[in-house]
Amino acid sequence: MDFYQGNVLRIDMSTCTAKVEPLNMDWARLYVGGKGLMLRYLWDLTEAGMDPWSPENPLIVAPGPFAGTNVSTCSRVVLGGKSPANGTILDSYCGGSFGSILKFAGYDLLIVQGCAAELTAVFIKDDKVEFVPAAKYAGMLTAELEESLRADFDPHMTSLSIGPAGEHKLLWACVSNDQYHKAGRGGTGALMGSKNLKAIAVAGTGRVTVGDARAFLEDIERIDTDYILTDTNYWVHEEGTPVLVDVTDGAGCQPTRNYASGTFAGASHINSEAFKKIRVKKRACYQCTLGCRNFHRINDTEGEGPEYETIALCGSNVGVDDIDALMQFNHLCDEYGLDTISTGNVLGLAMDLTEKGIHDFGLHFGDLEAYLKIPEQLALRTGVGAELAMGSRALAAKYGHPELGMQVKGLEAPGYDPRGSFGMSIAYATSDRGACHMRSFPIGVEVVEGSMPADTLDESKAEFNVTFQNHYAFKFCGIWCDFWAIDYEQMGMLMKHLWKREVTEAEMTQIGERVWNLGRLFNLREGYTRADDVIPEVWLEKPFTDGASAGKVIGTARFNEVLDQYYALRGWDKDGVPTEAKLTELGIDVRL
Ligand code: SF4
Missing domain, CATH: 1.10.599.10 (Aldehyde Ferredoxin Oxidoreductase Protein, subunit A, domain 3)
Structure with missing residues (x-):
């Protein structure tokens, strides 16, 4: 079969067993792949009103049909289920290489249900699926975890994994792939954590067939030159998303101090020009010719990002214009496995409640010392993080000011x-x-x-x-x-x-x-x-x-x-x- 592998890998964490089922090709024709196919399976696998924390809530991992080919940007993958953050559909996307490698291992879809008796990692290599006790990885930050998985399993593997935030089932814990790529929104990491699943590592030796390869490659080449590497898209390579700082600030819609203003006095310290000065290289997801990822280094901190959403929510929205501190904060969120949009919203809300005299969290806009402790406190639910972990909607309601929680359907707002x-x-x-x-x-x-x-x-x-x-x-x-x-x-x-x-x-x-x-x-x-x-x-x-x-x-x-x-x-x-x-x-x- 061209493009599709025809296989769904079903994993039951409760029994530590795996089986392969044929892909429902009627659904593949109606929904193609990715979001659509994930949703159609989700509907069938869930009952109305199912508790999203129950073992039955599936974690569905779905690449698109072009993953594993050299169509640019298509190594991306969607992680889905019923959101533990708010009970809506959950579809959260991450770049990296997982989508393509899963296809090379022979699967179009991965469905994980159940809950392991202890923290567990799953190793998939082609048709072999191993369940490995993961006590040695418990509490590990994402960079070290990926290194350990490579050493223990396969140097050519890629993985979906959670940091401490996922283990502690933080509502906005994310899932990491290739360290800097995150399925950020909606609690994908919490869903993995609820299954006692620390990591899914995959390695594959197969391939994806495309039918008429010559015609396919000709079209890809034409698309790359005529449609991808063009002025319409090239801004993502030259600038990346930090370019949006000046755009939103100029339009008066940049979240600032818990959305009290749409313009930030310190914007020029954290805009694209500022980040270009500390940019050391460009990077890309697997098989992407656009290569939007900016790798930055300042003092002792280096890494990809932050992207615009992080700059807006964890910068202006919390009154921070110190680029070094923002880099550190972003790095900590990456390492502990936190979605930065929700983190910046909750932190901005707590600062607002404090400064309005409603409740003293000891957090103030622009206070860097307290700010840099937040990712760890949230991930481990310690200190002030234990209460902030309830999220914006619940936190604002608890203190009698729901109007200060900037969210829709319980999901914190973007920038x-x-x-x-x-x-x-x-x-x-x-x-x-x-x-x-x-x-x-x-x-x-x-x-x-x-x-x-x-x-x-x-x-x-x-x-x-x-x-x-x-x-x-x-x-x-x-x-x-x-x-x-x-x-x-x-x-x-x-x-x-x-x-x-x-x-x-x-x-x-x-x-x-x-x-x-x-x-x-x-x-x-x-x-x-x-x-x-x-x-x-x-x-x-x-x-x-x-x-x-x-x-x-x-x-x-x-x-x-x-x-x-x-x-x-x-x-x-x-x-x-x-x-x-x-x-x-x-x-x-x-x-x-
Ligand atoms: S490198 Fe950037 S443009 Fe390319 S797939 Fe990844 S996120 Fe998208």
Whole structure:
């Protein structure tokens, strides 16, 4: 079979057994791979209302069909399940090499269920699966852990692993691959930790067949030169995401001091120009020609990143403009296995509660000494970290100020305040995993391009979000990297090799829409309703007093009107439930 290996590896941690099942090719045709295929399996493997901490909650690891070939950026992989952070769908992506190596080992999908009696590592080499007691790796930080796994298992292996945060089941613990690549959002590390699974190491000696290799390689070469290494994408290589610091700061939407402002006085100390001065090399995920990764060194700290989200949430949002301290903080989050978006939100909230005199956590904006202790305290749930580990929503509610917790559906917000980019309000509210900038990104047209006004919210923004979400849902079936502005024409050039025929934009759009609707059904099944498609009230009603977006207000009534329009465009009823006609049109075979 070309592109697919035809195999799903099922692992039961409770019995330490593994078996191989054939890939459901009907689902592969309907959902392609990555996000879509993961979601379809997730629906079948879970009962409504399942406790996300239960052993039955599957950790599903799914590459896209092009993983293991030399299509640029496609070694990425999605980790999915029911989110332990908030009970929505969990689909979190990481770069590195795991997706490709899993395919070389012979699998299109890895499904892990159950819970081991003790901390365990799983070693997969082609058709051999070994369960290894992992007491020696307990508490190990991610860099040392990967070195140890290589020494103990196979020098050519790659791995998904958790740091101490995952072992302690922190709600926003992440999973690491090749040290600097993280499946960050939604608690993938907590899900692994709940299974007593420290690491999955994989090595593979197989290959992926593509059919007409000459035609395939010709198209890849053409895509690389004509569509990837172009001005549209090249900013990610030359600058990387730190370039967004000046963009968001200039637009008045950079989270600053727990979103109290959209502009940060210290932005020039932590922007792209500042990071270029400490950049020592560029790096890339396996088989990626874009190579967006910036490797920095300052004093005793070196490593990849931080990316924009880390700079915004763990920099401006907590009042830190010291680039050395920010590098150290990012390094500690990498090593302990923490998502930096949630970490920066929770820390900013705790600082805000302290400075407003609501509760004294001993944390203040810009206090570097306390700041640098936070990653370890959160990961080990010690000191102030024991309480902060409850997350923004619960922490803000506990102290009687839910309006200070900047989250949607319990997931802490990324680095784009909707007051400076109104379309982000609908993007966040309708995102399938809570506050997320990787389902739709209206700030791209509202601020970066300026082709739509940033301070209006109307049906055109609803339509933009629907179109973008469908596009990205399909793109993440691929799984093409977020940083490649790939369009349907380019995806079609590759899909043609997968399906051995021309594939139209309409077909790809429909797959994206199918995936989006299946995610919506999952969240509805788990109890989410229209009442949860909301964003923090301050984003709608409280204008900034400084910066480029000062005085601008979305307004709750306007937001609700556009949410209605969004539902109508999606073919959902007034409560945000997909209609029977829409589900039938999309060929979705499950129902609430
Ligand atoms: S663009 Fe960057 S994150 Fe994306 S696959 Fe390439 S190196 Fe990895």
